[in-house]
Amino acid sequence: MHSESSKPLHTIDSVVIRFAGDSGDGMQIVGSQFTNTSALFGNDLATFPDFPAEIRAPAGTLAGVSGFQLHFAAHDIYTPGDQPEVLIAMNPAALRVNIKDLKKGGLVIVNQEKFIPREFEKAGITVNPLEDGSLEGYNVVKIDLQKSTKEAVEGLGLGTKEIDRCKNFYALGMTYWLYHRPMEATERWIQEKFKQPYQEANIRALRAGYHLAETLEVFHERFEVPAAKLEAGTYRNIMGNQATAIGLVAAAEKAGLRVFYGSYPITPASDILHYLAGMKSYGVYTFQAEDEIAAIGSAIGASYGGSLGVTATSGPGMALKTEAMGLAIMTELPLVIVNVQRGGPSTGLPTKTEQADLFQAIYGRNGEAPLAVISASTPADCFHMAFEAVRIATRYMCPVILLTDGYLANGSEPWKVPDPDSLPDLSVAFHTAKEGWRPYNRDAATLARAWVRPGTPGLEHRIGGIEKEDGTGNVSYDPDNHEKMVKIRQAKIDGIEVPDLEVTGDPGELLVVGWGSTYGSIRAAVELARSRGYKVAQAHIRYLNPLPKNTEAVLKSFKTVICPEMNLGQLATVLRAKTLVDVQTVSKVKGKAFTVAEIFAAIQAKQ
């Protein structure tokens, strides 16, 4: 439904918009609706929701503020944007938390009904920010949201609380007008999601917001962000955790295996369980275990039985799974462990992002316990790296840790859907031949032992966590055998074939090396720097253990190497140890992603 407008329409290249309100205000919903609409419209986009750990902190307080930021553009973009240009603030607390991020001269839409002394108190302020001059330099639009929404839904017999629940759509309607977005997709979604009279109420609120914006004098112009020129193909908007789930199932299909997903709910990994639990039509087993240990134990049991055992968690859960990872290493069974990292240590910052579990992933087990560690760089890349995790686990008969983080898990971007036939074949052949077989015989190329499923006649054997005798797999305490097995297990992981590290940008001078979710910010910062004449390059390490074979050569070909990480320098430490290159840490540990500006500043500092 597009109403013609009398106001001028300007074409712009990109917009960063942030919706902020109470965690009960439905900000995540309107954010994802705006995202979906923009995706269908053909923009490139990146999103980042930011919500509190509390489900419903006291209304109106700073602790309860939930936000959703969306960057949509007519060109390729890599991050959800450093600074919003538009802020929708549903109450004083949301304004107070978010205003410092808003670009100077930006637009603020506030729900002015909430700017009253009672609400100021909850937000910890004493004077009205709409009147104290603190918003000078911003373009402020004040709306009586509750009142306007009430008028829009009049006659539907809704109570005050129910009307209150529609006002997020009113605000969304306003932003749709402002950015010339079609309302159809959201209306379709409302029709699917809500029963009457709420369906009608939300649609009316949405449309009323749209029309109000048209009549408001403060909105004297509107903007359009044309579709981006993306590579030809079929696209869908995808969140990181969703991409991980789909990648696991796709890889299992390609391997001819069933997914067994054992998991215990934990933020921000739970959505993987939610997605997979809905995928029963693909034969996926999901098992909500009694704890993190049972989750990984059940996955190991399933792998032993010939399924693809998978578990996912976040930092504290990883700590609990550690002993079982050692068992999977010792028994040489395939296993995929996803760690959706969050702020630590201990409970840390459950809903915030961090990259501080790299050491834990590579080193955090008793004994010499090597396993493969890989990481995803963007929400959509979670698909590809989940697929890779399955390839490595089944080909090398080993556990693989896939590191993602809260920023990737909840962030979204358009994903060019791959052609199913283009995905590599991962077929697994279970071993059945008795001749010459022993439980710990190895493939000469991969050093993997054969995968023998219980139920295979003539191959009955015992495995376990006690040291294995080379070949037979029998219990062995022999000192020489132990050292030999330690070295074999290490050699197997060291020998995993991974693609070379790619470098983009200018050779020889300054390299920005990173891993995981910093990819977008680094890429945008490096492009910005190069556009200003700096000689700089980017290399993003997706395979962390083993490292790509050319890592040392790449690092040594630059005069300076810096490494932005959301930790105190974990990858830098690993790279220094493995390559003896003086990799310099650029650290940020605030539970927030790097901005492009921060990385750009780090590049500038090295000029």
Add this chain to the structure above:
Amino acid sequence: MSRTYTKKDYMSDQIIRWCPGCGDYSILSQAQTVFSELQIPTENLVVISGIGCSSRFPYYVNSYGFHTIHGRAATIATGLKMSRPELSVWMVTGDGDALSIGGNHTAHVLRRNVDLQILLFNNRIYGLTKGQYSPTSEQGKKTKSTPFGSLDHPFNPAAFALGCDATFVARTVDIFTKDQRDVMHAAYAHKGASFVEIYQNCNIFNDGAWDALTEKVTREERVLMLKHGEPMIFAGGRKGIRLNGLRPEVVELGEGGLGPDDCLKHDETDPYLAAIIARMDFPEFPVPMGVIHRRERPTYEVLANEQIEAVQARSGKGTLQKLLLGGETWKVD
């Protein structure tokens, strides 16, 4: 052509490393006999254990076997049985493994009713770590870690299992070879998690832990052999169990007094009765042996697989194409 299995077929080539005189030998032997009586194909038999002396069990059985980590056998067995329901999965554990470090998993595998045979060797001591008290050790027990006596109140494993809504709870003794085999047969026949507590003697660190009950001279007086549908009588028919309100009591039988008909009748299927008799303990009562409780409830692996099949029957099997193109998509030319 199906082959016939003898007891020997279930013996592995590994040297058994339990201490000479350990009660585990008898249990291993009874289990191997039962496997052969049941003619379970060795390739379809999987023995999964945790850590402890008892958990070395899989190495000695010629079948598929998995010696896992301390307390976690139930988790691995659950994953295996869910995804491979056709296998016969036996779990071997001990009092420390199942009730201390793995207590959580024991509780959950029982409430879920995963179709496993769970053999819990209860020797009331930590053997493999050389003699600390266990969660079934009697209070006040002096061990290496409790030189002045333990403070912990012990678990009653059968009562614990019933508290977890186990659908099969039985108790037997390492040296009661015939009864042990009967219980194992019943456990195998039961569809669901079969919890079998086996009183087992650790002759090194807790020798004679069960002697008061199991010595030939005292056995009749101190053990009550349960039989479904039959009155609870013991001591060669001289004594019985009667219910006084909700409390059981020992009564003398015969000589114009009470007869077997006055005694409590065992009903395996009654969870209330099970709760009462599981708590009967020496010296106030004889200790009940045999199947304490057995009732039908859908098994977890059947429910899990049926749910998947139902979804597939309703909405068809997923394809890669459908998976990738789920949600709203758009085309860029």
